[in-house]
Amino acid sequence: MMAEAELALKEFSRLLNKSQSKDQIDQRSEECIKRFKGVYYRQTRRNLAYILFTVPSHMQQLLPFYGRFAATLNQYFSEVGSELVSLLMAEFDSI
Numbered sequence: 001m002m003a004e005a006e007l008a009l010k011e012f013s014r015l016l017n018k019s020q021s022k023d024q025i026d027q028r029s030e031e032c033i034k035r036f037k038g039v040y041y042r043q044t045r046r047n048l049a050y051i052l053f054t055v056p057s058h059m060q061q062l063l064p065f066y067g068r069f070a071a072t073l074n075q076y077f078s079e080v081g082s083e084l085v086s087l088l089m090a091e092f093d094s095i
Helices: 002-018 022-036 042-053 057-074 078-093
Strands: none
Touching: 002 022, 002 042, 002 057, 022 042, 022 057, 042 057, 042 078, 057 078
């Protein structure tokens, strides 16, 4: 089950990088909530936060969409938002 979740995350990351509009991001959010709602693996949700944290450097135009996605997911998976904030704070502290 864990390996299946990891494969789903990789595929999901690829689709997320291709999302270029609010409608697409909202659709990805809905898909993610449906797919991972029953997944109780904390590591899987941490990995999801890490995917949001690691926006490809050549795709900075995705930041508003990633923010929208993170805000939507945080309503269902609060640990994703908490983990994302922790990663961002650690990044700022290291600067």
